[in-house]
Amino acid sequence: MSDLPPQGLPVDPAVDRGRAPERSAQEIPELHEVGCPDELREEIEERMSRYPDRKSASIPALWAVQRRYGWCTPEGIRQAAAVMRVTPAYLESVASFYDLLHTSPVGEHQVHVCTNISCWMRGADELLEAFAEAAGCDPHEARHGALSADGKVFLSGFECLGACDIAPMASIDERYFGPLEEGDAARAVEQLVAGQDVLPEKALAKRGLAGDA
Amino acid sequence: MPETRVLLEHAEDPKLRTIDGYRGHGGYASLEKAYRQMEPDEVLKELEDSGLRGRGGAGFAMGKKASFLPRGDMAKYLCCNADESEPGAFKDRELMQRNPHQLIEGIAIAARAAGAGHAFIFIRGEYDLQADILDEAVAEAYEAGFLGANILGSHCDLELVVHRGAGAYICGEETALLDALEGKRGNPRLKPPFPAVQGLYGGPTLINNVETLSNVPHIVGKGAEWFRGFGTEQSPGTKVVSVSGRVKRPGNYEVELGIPTRELICDLAGGPLNGCELKAFYPGGSSSPVLTAEEGLDLPYSFEAMAEAGSMLGSGSIIVADHTVSIPHMALRTARFYHHESCGKCTPCREGTNWTVKMLERVVRGEATPMDLDIVASVQENIIGNCLCVLGDSMAMPVGAMVRKFRDEFERTIAEASGSLAEPERIAAVQAPPEAIGTMP
Amino acid sequence: MSKGREVTIVVDGREVSAVEGEMLHDAATRGDVEIPVFCYEPKLGDPVGACRMCLVEIEGIPKLQTSCSTPVRDGMVVHTRTEQVKEAQNAVVEFLLVNHPLDCPVCDKGGECPLQDITMGWGPGKSRFTDPKRHFEKPLPLSPLVAIDRERCILCYRCVRFSQEVAEDSQLQLLERGDRTYVGTFDERPYVAPFHGNITDICPVGALTNYTYRFRARPWDVEEAGSVCTLCPSQCNVSFTVRDEQVKRVIARDNEEVDDGWLCDRGRYGFEMFGAEERVTGPQLRGGAEAGWEEAIAKAAEGLRAAGAASAAIVGDASNEEGYLVQRLLRQALGSPHVESRRAGGPSRETLLRLALPELALRTRDIDEADAILVVGTDPLHEMSILDLRIRKAIRRNGARLVVATDRPTALDGGAAAVHRYAPGDAASVFSELAESDVLREAEKVAIVWGERLGREDEATLHALLDLAETLGLAGNDGSGLLEVPELANGRGLREAGCLPDAGPGLTLAPFGRISRPNGASMGKTTEEIRAALESGELKSLILFGADPLRDFPDTAAWERALTAAEHVVVFSMFENGTTAKADVVFPLETHAEKDGTVTHPDGRLQRVRPSAARPGDIRPNYGVLAELSLALGHDTGVTSQPSAFAALANEVPFYSGIDDSVITGRGIRWQDLNAAKVEKASGAGSPDTERGAPGGSTESGDAARGVASADPAPDASPASGLTLGTYRDLWAGPITELNPPLKFLQPQQRVEVSPADAERLGLSSGDAVRVSQNGSSIEARAEIKERVQQGVCFLIEGVGDANANELLNGGPVEVEIRKVES
Numbered sequence A: 001m002s003d004l005p006p007q008g009l010p011v012d013p014a015v016d017r018g019r020a021p022e023r024s025a026q027e028i029p030e031l032h033e034v035g036c037p038d039e040l041r042e043e044i045e046e047r048m049s050r051y052p053d054r055k056s057a058s059i060p061a062l063w064a065v066q067r068r069y070g071w072c073t074p075e076g077i078r079q080a081a082a083v084m085r086v087t088p089a090y091l092e093s094v095a096s097f098y099d100l101l102h103t104s105p106v107g108e109h110q111v112h113v114c115t116n117i118s119c120w121m122r123g124a125d126e127l128l129e130a131f132a133e134a135a136g137c138d139p140h141e142a143r144h145g146a147l148s149a150d151g152k153v154f155l156s157g158f159e160c161l162g163a164c165d166i167a168p169m170a171s172i173d174e175r176y177f178g179p180l181e182e183g184d185a186a187r188a189v190e191q192l193v194a195g196q197d198v199l200p201e202k203a204l205a206k207r208g209l210a211g212d213a
Numbered sequence B: 001m002p003e004t005r006v007l008l009e010h011a012e013d014p015k016l017r018t019i020d021g022y023r024g025h026g027g028y029a030s031l032e033k034a035y036r037q038m039e040p041d042e043v044l045k046e047l048e049d050s051g052l053r054g055r056g057g058a059g060f061a062m063g064k065k066a067s068f069l070p071r072g073d074m075a076k077y078l079c080c081n082a083d084e085s086e087p088g089a090f091k092d093r094e095l096m097q098r099n100p101h102q103l104i105e106g107i108a109i110a111a112r113a114a115g116a117g118h119a120f121i122f123i124r125g126e127y128d129l130q131a132d133i134l135d136e137a138v139a140e141a142y143e144a145g146f147l148g149a150n151i152l153g154s155h156c157d158l159e160l161v162v163h164r165g166a167g168a169y170i171c172g173e174e175t176a177l178l179d180a181l182e183g184k185r186g187n188p189r190l191k192p193p194f195p196a197v198q199g200l201y202g203g204p205t206l207i208n209n210v211e212t213l214s215n216v217p218h219i220v221g222k223g224a225e226w227f228r229g230f231g232t233e234q235s236p237g238t239k240v241v242s243v244s245g246r247v248k249r250p251g252n253y254e255v256e257l258g259i260p261t262r263e264l265i266c267d268l269a270g271g272p273l274n275g276c277e278l279k280a281f282y283p284g285g286s287s288s289p290v291l292t293a294e295e296g297l298d299l300p301y302s303f304e305a306m307a308e309a310g311s312m313l314g315s316g317s318i319i320v321a322d323h324t325v326s327i328p329h330m331a332l333r334t335a336r337f338y339h340h341e342s343c344g345k346c347t348p349c350r351e352g353t354n355w356t357v358k359m360l361e362r363v364v365r366g367e368a369t370p371m372d373l374d375i376v377a378s379v380q381e382n383i384i385g386n387c388l389c390v391l392g393d394s395m396a397m398p399v400g401a402m403v404r405k406f407r408d409e410f411e412r413t414i415a416e417a418s419g420s421l422a423e424p425e426r427i428a429a430v431q432a433p434p435e436a437i438g439t440m441p
Numbered sequence C: 001m002s003k004g005r006e007v008t009i010v011v012d013g014r015e016v017s018a019v020e021g022e023m024l025h026d027a028a029t030r031g032d033v034e035i036p037v038f039c040y041e042p043k044l045g046d047p048v049g050a051c052r053m054c055l056v057e058i059e060g061i062p063k064l065q066t067s068c069s070t071p072v073r074d075g076m077v078v079h080t081r082t083e084q085v086k087e088a089q090n091a092v093v094e095f096l097l098v099n100h101p102l103d104c105p106v107c108d109k110g111g112e113c114p115l116q117d118i119t120m121g122w123g124p125g126k127s128r129f130t131d132p133k134r135h136f137e138k139p140l141p142l143s144p145l146v147a148i149d150r151e152r153c154i155l156c157y158r159c160v161r162f163s164q165e166v167a168e169d170s171q172l173q174l175l176e177r178g179d180r181t182y183v184g185t186f187d188e189r190p191y192v193a194p195f196h197g198n199i200t201d202i203c204p205v206g207a208l209t210n211y212t213y214r215f216r217a218r219p220w221d222v223e224e225a226g227s228v229c230t231l232c233p234s235q236c237n238v239s240f241t242v243r244d245e246q247v248k249r250v251i252a253r254d255n256e257e258v259d260d261g262w263l264c265d266r267g268r269y270g271f272e273m274f275g276a277e278e279r280v281t282g283p284q285l286r287g288g289a290e291a292g293w294e295e296a297i298a299k300a301a302e303g304l305r306a307a308g309a310a311s312a313a314i315v316g317d318a319s320n321e322e323g324y325l326v327q328r329l330l331r332q333a334l335g336s337p338h339v340e341s342r343r344a345g346g347p348s349r350e351t352l353l354r355l356a357l358p359e360l361a362l363r364t365r366d367i368d369e370a371d372a373i374l375v376v377g378t379d380p381l382h383e384m385s386i387l388d389l390r391i392r393k394a395i396r397r398n399g400a401r402l403v404v405a406t407d408r409p410t411a412l413d414g415g416a417a418a419v420h421r422y423a424p425g426d427a428a429s430v431f432s433e434l435a436e437s438d439v440l441r442e443a444e445k446v447a448i449v450w451g452e453r454l455g456r457e458d459e460a461t462l463h464a465l466l467d468l469a470e471t472l473g474l475a476g477n478d479g480s481g482l483l484e485v486p487e488l489a490n491g492r493g494l495r496e497a498g499c500l501p502d503a504g505p506g507l508t509l510a511p512f513g514r515i516s517r518p519n520g521a522s523m524g525k526t527t528e529e530i531r532a533a534l535e536s537g538e539l540k541s542l543i544l545f546g547a548d549p550l551r552d553f554p555d556t557a558a559w560e561r562a563l564t565a566a567e568h569v570v571v572f573s574m575f576e577n578g579t580t581a582k583a584d585v586v587f588p589l590e591t592h593a594e595k596d597g598t599v600t601h602p603d604g605r606l607q608r609v610r611p612s613a614a615r616p617g618d619i620r621p622n623y624g625v626l627a628e629l630s631l632a633l634g635h636d637t638g639v640t641s642q643p644s645a646f647a648a649l650a651n652e653v654p655f656y657s658g659i660d661d662s663v664i665t666g667r668g669i670r671w672q673d674l675n676a677a678k679v680e681k682a683s684g685a686g687s688p689d690t691e692r693g694a695p696g697g698s699t700e701s702g703d704a705a706r707g708v709a710s711a712d713p714a715p716d717a718s719p720a721s722g723l724t725l726g727t728y729r730d731l732w733a734g735p736i737t738e739l740n741p742p743l744k745f746l747q748p749q750q751r752v753e754v755s756p757a758d759a760e761r762l763g764l765s766s767g768d769a770v771r772v773s774q775n776g777s778s779i780e781a782r783a784e785i786k787e788r789v790q791q792g793v794c795f796l797i798e799g800v801g802d803a804n805a806n807e808l809l810n811g812g813p814v815e816v817e818i819r820k821v822e823s
């Protein structure tokens, strides 16, 4: 848009689509307007009931939306907002603050490769590149998040995941694996896409204490 | 030198995770003692006497903090800080994954001391496995009557909710944690008022780290005197230390506070990788000013010794760098972390972390001059003490220390990188494309 | 406010007295020590301490502290100019400029920009930052009215705090985190909310600017002219930014007693309609023919003279002086008592007097400190917008408890401790419930905000209100009382100026009529009676001053007939409309930017409207036109100027006596604070008028006399039949959006709000086209399902250009049928 004096008023596409004041982002949507699936509504309501203040359930509610739709879609946010009686803007603001909640589409599977200090010292950059190659996405883009060529895997460099003992490591569909070698990347992506158990021998869940090794 | 396992005792037993396994090792006896035989004030006194210091970073005396909560029957809260997101720290993960009931028992006892009726475990969103484990354990504890209404007939109630975060280091800062738990963006609040007076939902709130609370059943079970038998006068007890980076056996080791740092790094963690030489380390997570090997290896690993050396014990996480590690690059990684995690609320942290990253990127690209290093140092000075919370300082202190202690290496890096600008591959290896950093979609 | 004790602190060596607990920044400012701030703005609520600009040194505390968030303690010693403080200030300014584009030469804020000023005064002089700054597309429309330049934003939180903590629309939010943070809305939708323009006033940089002002002027070639907005009864204090005698911008002129420093978007952007094509810019004769002033006045006078006492006048949008002169013209020049200022219904003089008792009067500011607030018969958001913000503030910051009692769900329901709903037309029934309300009974200070619309029902409703006030012991209880939300912007002023059928200036028994009765009172006709009498030929001539019955009054068809039947119609109007089309003579009206006069705020505050802009075309001051017309009819008012007009008015209104410009000043004066005793004197004069439904009198006969159909919501009518129709005046209905290019996008389309249950019964979904009909007349609308609408009722908007709900009204609540139409 140029910085010249506007001729008349700017035409906002949203206004063109006929958003009268009350159709704007302003209102807390009413449930009947948003078509919220019952299970989602029940889950959010159950979450709200756990806290002295219903707003505390905003992160759990957004998790529920993300699990259902793959990411925090505008429709999903409106559904959660209607159940929680808050504005959609409020929930979007919350969602966008947190790294694990996505306000734009991501793949079915998520691979977060830690590139923070300890992992970096043990080859995290190379591991991320190996994942990028395996998934067929641009390694530079992958630092901040990129979709695999087939759109199924979302790969992203990540800050310290709290597993420096298994550096370099990755969180794959929310479970930790490490220490990983470059060769593990291709295998992991294959297994993910094929719906198999991923790198079972490298799962953090199965490790013993370092001092007992 | 062996470990001194108190919190990690029996941790190798996979059944410890279940309530039966935990009780098989004597678990929940302290809770029964605290609820059946002790008045809240007695529990509080035991905790105060133990001298237990917070294991989350600041090292504040836990019992003292609990005593700051006002008496009376207003709604009070307890929050367990399980956000553990500081680079280098992974001890809380281990404690929750292997021994969730120890934490739950600690929370229930601390809640009795503080008069809290509602407790929350704020666990970082990435710890999915551990959150599931906690959820199961909490359900078991409710079932057994250790949580819920009228615990063991004491007329005390305690609700405990496991609250998963969603990925933001700042939520580990205690007031940001409160905002996040209230369902907001995790921005730190102004202090005062302190959470002990006005915290969650405006009520008095006790906030403690996972490891701090995991110590509580042992103190109440065996007494403050027993606890003080470990560690030093000012740093009593044992500490689960996360050691990582360029060592042979990275991992969590539980030791008495005050043992020589060298034993942790060189014995327990196996020392430097073959053919490498220790260069420097962060003694207490990425927020602690780095110590060179000479400065730090022979210091006792205690709160007071680290503070005296101009650094801090922090969360008790050691990250080791050897001679293969470029300090300017390490400074850049550190700065990038804080830049990425700055909540953006206050100016010096938001802009200072951004500016520092940009300058350090120029340093490693060879596009800086030694004068820029002065600016880097000065910007760190301008951040320290001027921010709303200490996240800004947490970058400025280690980065400032690195520039100060390794000035030569910074200057050498600039010179080398500017000489090799012609080799695009090398640059690509160390730098992100400038447009990918700090600019908006 | 519960004030803390007085303490003394030392700032830069100077002793400053302060109130314990107040923020150090404020105390220092009072001691003439300026501490720079960006995020601090007490109007927005608690300080956030985010920008770090206000750091100071406090003896005994090692770290610098933010003075905006540090409460003062006795004996505090503070330094704001030490080396350490200067370094911190330099650092913060330098950090703020890291990502600021410094495009001041092309920035609208240039010359009035806090960032510019503070950089000059407290910055390091130069920046060492040489790296690339962050980039955003700029400027982008945040709404059709406000542009956002995210590169200039310094993330001070002010605008989002306004949205969250003042307007509470929670639409404007921060998105993302850290230095990627930006101000935005859900799904990039426009920020459309009734108060959103305020963010352009509070943004300390040029990040938020008005499209209506972009590149229109620079601070050094404009003048600021203080006046009062008369677009609604809030009567907010405004400052017109004037260039070449034209209004270029409207900004708030902070008056804590009136508006708290906020404006609604009507007031802020409404001025663009001053130049609308439809504006009447000179006298016109029938058919829109332009006429000279002399000719038009002669023509108007001729018709009026012919009708004589068979004339009537209805006053709408007018100043006190104008209202006074109209009633004087009617009563003294024409000898007619038929003067009204109410669109429909309205209580008798006696009831009005009781409602206006000074000991029952609530100051607007009292709401801030009230323990409980009752909102009854009005939705302040639509009828007196700025009050909505004040009530929210009382709840949010003072813990006031709110009770809402309305037919239609209000914007305030969400914050209410209790909500009572009644069927349209049946407000009387709710007062017995309210008398039992624990929230109200337990409160020490109770503020009752009530809608004049309650007076559209029979008089018993207002007596019930007075009884409630008595039950709650409001009279004489300082900080408690009644505040009316009138239908007209100057509704209170007009009534006090004598625009009532049964009362003259000062609510005295109307003294001027020739048709007087034994007690000396003159009995004029009410609005409905005027309409009926015009239709029947009993009245022959009508003056409409700033009133548009075809849009604003119930029963449009009957008004069409009445205006057609009238022999002579003189209309004073700002715009051409359906009513002017039926006029014999049209006179132009001034806008509130052009007018010279006074208005009376609903809480009794006289405020001065000052001419700030040039009158377009051949428009003359309205008071002068009225004086001339009087003269042409043989009555010399002696009015030659605004002061003389006001003096004549004040002379007749006992409780305005002693008030003039020097008393009103820029902030206004509540007459109760000056002349409280004088209204009682007035109320003591004369005996109750038994014919017009005096207190305790037969309300039925009162209703019959006024031709008002009796309220019958028929709740027990068979459910399959129609719904009881309620109507309300939407904030955006009327010329304000229709004639105003920048606000056009807000023009409401008629929609009928129904409950989910009724929607299901009628097979309706939101958005369906429907026909709403009543006894032969019908309008088209869209269906809108609203969870909070009660079953059995539905709501339509009054005053919209198309499908106006007034077409379906005939004086009382009506039953309507709703049918889906296939499009």
Ligand SMILES: Cc1cc2nc3c(=O)[nH]c(=O)nc-3n(C[C@H](O)[C@H](O)[C@H](O)COP(=O)(O)O)c2cc1C
Pocket: B053, B054, B055, B056, B057, B058, B059, B060, B062, B081, B082, B083, B084, B085, B086, B169, B170, B171, B172, B173, B174, B175, B207, B208, B209, B210, B212, B213, B389, B390, B391, B394
């Ligand atoms: C930026 C920042 C991040 C923090 N992260 C954590 C954390 O992840 N876990 C934690 O226990 N404490 C963390 N802290 C420290 C907490 O603010 C707080 O001091 C601690 O939870 C108190 O518990 P303790 O006394 O038991 O240590 C953090 C502090 C800051 C400033």
Ligand code: SF4
Pocket: C152, C153, C154, C155, C156, C157, C158, C159, C160, C183, C202, C203, C204, C205, C207, C208
């Ligand atoms: S847009 Fe203006 S008011 Fe809003 S945060 Fe940015 S600088 Fe502050």
Ligand code: FES
Pocket: A114, A115, A116, A117, A118, A119, A120, A160, A161, A162, A163, A164, A165, A167, A169, B087, B088
């Ligand atoms: S640095 Fe990778 S898990 Fe911590």
